[in-house]
Amino acid sequence: MSASHSSTRxxxxxxxLLSARVKEAGRSLLAPVVRLAVxxxxxxxxxxxxxxLIVLIASALVASGELLWGAxxxxxGSLLDAVDGALARATGGTTPFGGFLDSTxxxxxxxxxxxxxxxxxxxxxxxxxxxxLLAMVALTGSFLVSxxxxxxxxxxxxxxxxxxxxxxxxxxxxxxxxLAGVGFEIALIIALAVVAALSxxxxxxxxxxxxxxxxxxxxxxxxTTRENGIRG
Amino acid sequence: MSASHSSTRxxxxxxxLLSARVKEAGRSLLAPVVRLAVxxxxxxxxxxxxxxLIVLIASALVASGELLWGAxxxxxGSLLDAVDGALARATGGTTPFGGFLDSTxxxxxxxxxxxxxxxxxxxxxxxxxxxxLLAMVALTGSFLVSxxxxxxxxxxxxxxxxxxxxxxxxxxxxxxxxLAGVGFEIALIIALAVVAALSxxxxxxxxxxxxxxxxxxxxxxxxTTRENGIRG
Numbered sequence: 001m002s003a004s005h006s007s008t009r010x011x012x013x014x015x016x017l018l019s020a021r022v023k024e025a026g027r028s029l030l031a032p033v034v035r036l037a038v039x040x041x042x043x044x045x046x047x048x049x050x051x052x053l054i055v056l057i058a059s060a061l062v063a064s065g066e067l068l069w070g071a072x073x074x075x076x077g078s079l080l081d082a083v084d085g086a087l088a089r090a091t092g093g094t095t096p097f098g099g100f101l102d103s104t105x106x107x108x109x110x111x112x113x114x115x116x117x118x119x120x121x122x123x124x125x126x127x128x129x130x131x132x133l134l135a136m137v138a139l140t141g142s143f144l145v146s147x148x149x150x151x152x153x154x155x156x157x158x159x160x161x162x163x164x165x166x167x168x169x170x171x172x173x174x175x176x177x178x179l180a181g182v183g184f185e186i187a188l189i190i191a192l193a194v195v196a197a198l199s200x201x202x203x204x205x206x207x208x209x210x211x212x213x214x215x216x217x218x219x220x221x222x223x224t225t226r227e228n229g230i231r232g
Numbered sequence: 233m234s235a236s237h238s239s240t241r242x243x244x245x246x247x248x249l250l251s252a253r254v255k256e257a258g259r260s261l262l263a264p265v266v267r268l269a270v271x272x273x274x275x276x277x278x279x280x281x282x283x284x285l286i287v288l289i290a291s292a293l294v295a296s297g298e299l300l301w302g303a304x305x306x307x308x309g310s311l312l313d314a315v316d317g318a319l320a321r322a323t324g325g326t327t328p329f330g331g332f333l334d335s336t337x338x339x340x341x342x343x344x345x346x347x348x349x350x351x352x353x354x355x356x357x358x359x360x361x362x363x364x365l366l367a368m369v370a371l372t373g374s375f376l377v378s379x380x381x382x383x384x385x386x387x388x389x390x391x392x393x394x395x396x397x398x399x400x401x402x403x404x405x406x407x408x409x410x411l412a413g414v415g416f417e418i419a420l421i422i423a424l425a426v427v428a429a430l431s432x433x434x435x436x437x438x439x440x441x442x443x444x445x446x447x448x449x450x451x452x453x454x455x456t457t458r459e460n461g462i463r464g
Contacts, residue, residue, distance in 0.1 A: 096387045097446040104380050104439060111372035118368060122361040129354040132364060136350060139368070140343035143375045148336050150379060153386035155328045207336060214329040 030079065034086045044088035048102050051080045055109040059116030065124055067181030074113070074174045078167075081106075106166060107146055113173065114139040117192070134192040141199025142169055148206040152213075161209045162202035169195050262311060266318045276320035280334050283312045287341040291348030297356055299413030299420075306345070306406045310399075313338075338398060339378055345405065346371040349424070366424040373431025374401055380438040384445075393441045394434035401427050 037047060054077035062070035084102060088094040118135040121128040145162060152159035176191025269279055286309035294302035316334060320326040350367040353360040377394060384391035408423025 095446065096389075097443050100380075100383055100387060100442050100446070101439060103383055104376065104435070107376060107379055108372070108435075111368070111375070115365065115368050115372070119361070119365060122364060128360070129351070132354060133347065133351060136343070136347050136368060136371070140340070140347070140371070140375075143343070143372075143379065144336065144340060147339055147375065147379050147382060148332075150382040150386050151332055151335055154382050155332060157328075203336070203340075207333060210332050211329050214327065214332070 030082055030086060033080075033083050034090055037083060037087050038090060042087070044084045044091070044094070044098050045101055047080065047084040047087055048098070048105055051077055051084065052105040052109050054080065056112055059112045062113075062116040062177055063119035063123065065120060067120070067177050070116070071174050071178035071181055074170075074177070077109075078170055078174065103146070103150070107143060110142050110166070110169070111139055113170075114142075117173070117177070117188070131189050131192060134189065134196055137196040138169075138173075138192050138199060141196055141203060142166070144203040145199050145206065148203055148210070152206070152210050155210075155214070157210055157213050159206045159210050159213075161205055163205075164195065164198035164202045169199065262314055262318060265312070265315050266322055269315060269319050270322060274319070276316045276323070276326070276330050277333055279312065279316040279319055280330070280337055283309055283316065284337040284341050286312065288344055291344045294345075294348040294409055295351035295355065297352060299352070299409050302348070303406050303410035303413055306402075306409070309341075310402055310406065335378070335382075339375060342374050342398070342401070343371055345402075346374075349405070349409070349420070363421050363424060366421065366428055369428040370401075370405075370424050370431060373428055373435060374398070376435040377431050377438065380435055380442070384438070384442050387442075387446070389442055389445050391438045391442050391445075393437055395437075396427065396430035396434045401431065 042050075054073060058070045058073035058077060061067075061073065084098070085094075088098055114135045118128075118132045121131040121135070125131065142164075145164060146166070149159045172191045172195050173188075176188035179187035274282075286305060290302045290305035290309060293299075293305065316330070317326075320330055346367045350360075350364045353363040353367075357363065374396075377396060378398070381391045404423045404427050405420075408420035411419035
């Protein structure tokens with residue numbers, strides 16, 4: 001369930017915390033799964049939806065306190081993440097709708113995951129306020145990172161800068177859930193705090209980046225992005 | 233802090249729960265505020281940021297249990313919402329960055345507001361789980377409504393369909409906070425549930441809408457929206 005506009009690729013991919021090489025290695029490991037999906041006549045969009053359902057199930061497990069099972073299934077679901085795009089390319093059928101569905105369900109999956117973590121603390125912690133609010137900030141920051149990029153692309157600008165892309169956020173949160181599952185409760189709270197801080201910082205960075213880009217490329221007297229209507 | 237792409241306006245604006253006429257009336261009431269801002273040499277972007285800071289203050293009041301004050305200040309802040317766009321037009325200085333900043337801070341303001349409501353329940357309710365999770369679903373749904381539109385616009389498609397645009401969501405939540413402030417606690421929970429349900433339904437509606445649109449306009453063999461990179 002990961003997608004990217006190659007047409008608007010930015011210079012700063014190196015800022016990401018995981019190297020492209022690691023992702024490439026992960027993809028070659030997934031080749032047999034892609035071949036299986038092709039044999040089963042699954043479409044890329046079906047795989048996208050299955051990946052989302054897996055995250056739903058895993059988040060319910062996290063919410064009910066089954067942290068280790070949750071982390072294990074989330075890891076599997078995240079690997080499946082790379083399958084839909086690979087499958088679409090393998091079957092020659094990448095579509096704009098596929099990319100749209102993919103990134104919209106990616107956002108929904110992140111929200112469900114943070115919701116599952118919040119529900120876990122609400123159900124099991126005598127003092128849930130701090131971790132629940134951290135989960136909300138992490139959710140908000142993660143969303144704003146993606147939103148600011150999508151919105152900039154709607155204006156024809158690239159805004160891929162940032163320290164906390166989605167895969168890095170997922171690794172942190174799933175790692176935190178797993179460690180909490182083996183008794184290191186504090187690891188999950190730290191993971192939430194780190195994701196919250198990184199994603200809010202990335203959003204600020206992207207706003208600043210778009211500010212610079214649009215100052216460079218401002219077309220005189222032409223704008224359709226601030227209007228009477230209601231956005232949203 | 234509201235903005236819209238006139239260039240990609242869709243057919244279905246009539247689906248919105250508040251008529252354009254009501255918004256028009258609201259804007260004419262704001263004309264003196266716009267004139268004041270012009271005299272004070274405030275830029276539209278400054279007004280956008282001031283509006284966001286007002287929502288931050290109001291949400292902190294809500295979190296600390298001052299629901300009536302919070303609702304009153306949120307109402308003032310939401311009216312200011314229409315000022316930045318009007319000011320930009322009045323001073324002939326609408327910029328793409330202004331629209332971008334406006335809608336990104338709109339999303340952040342919604343998140344801060346739902347976070348304030350969640351913090352209120354975490355601090356004051358013996359059983360905060362249901363309202364806190366409702367606030368998270370409402371936040372997620374509201375974000376997805378905006379994200380799906382921004383992402384579709386990045387593909388050159390319009391996706392403004394939907395029952396729960398931002399102003400309607402704000403009216404529901406601020407109304408709920410005000411009613412809870414005068415003793416009708418249940419009103420806020422109902423408002424959260426309605427926003428949660430409407431925004432999730434609107435997101436599903438937009439995904440379906442983009443599916444239909446892209447089936448109509450699919451360009452053969454050309455796609456840049458599902459790629460190897462990491463989105464977010």
